[in-house]
Amino acid sequence: MKCERNCPKNAIHADNGIPLFCMHCNPDKAPCLNICPEGAIEELGGAIVVNEEDCIGCGMCRDVCPIGAIEIVRGTANKCDLCINEESQQCIDSCPTEALVDDHSKLVSNKQSKFIKELLKLKASNED
Numbered sequence: 001m002k003c004e005r006n007c008p009k010n011a012i013h014a015d016n017g018i019p020l021f022c023m024h025c026n027p028d029k030a031p032c033l034n035i036c037p038e039g040a041i042e043e044l045g046g047a048i049v050v051n052e053e054d055c056i057g058c059g060m061c062r063d064v065c066p067i068g069a070i071e072i073v074r075g076t077a078n079k080c081d082l083c084i085n086e087e088s089q090q091c092i093d094s095c096p097t098e099a100l101v102d103d104h105s106k107l108v109s110n111k112q113s114k115f116i117k118e119l120l121k122l123k124a125s126n127e128d
């Protein structure tokens, strides 16, 4: 999967042929941001980002993300940051079918959106 290979943060992972990456939840509700004991996750211009200097690698954010968009890499939380410090978004640029679009600074994959809806429905029904 080209987006997976080209992400400079290695923050995209294929699941059944669908690219999965952070969906940049509303900061008021984002489980990762709200659980971090160090306040190391914040919203910047629509992106939910990790401040690596404050992260202690406890893994709480990874454990609460409903779609598994965070990994702990060398003691620090790693996730998509919408390439806020890059000139372009390699995932969008490399996708041959333009399945990823820059929509109001949020990265959206149609396939991913549908997949996540199903995933969250399944998760909710398991919790009933």
Ligand code: SF4
Pocket: 021, 022, 023, 024, 025, 030, 031, 032, 033, 048, 064, 065, 066, 067, 068, 069, 070, 079
């Ligand atoms: S890492 Fe997960 S919980 Fe945090 S904003 Fe992204 S999708 Fe939401």
Ligand code: SF4
Pocket: 035, 036, 037, 038, 039, 040, 041, 050, 054, 055, 056, 057, 058, 059, 060, 061, 062, 076, 077
């Ligand atoms: S791993 Fe880092 S960003 Fe995640 S909850 Fe722990 S301190 Fe916060």
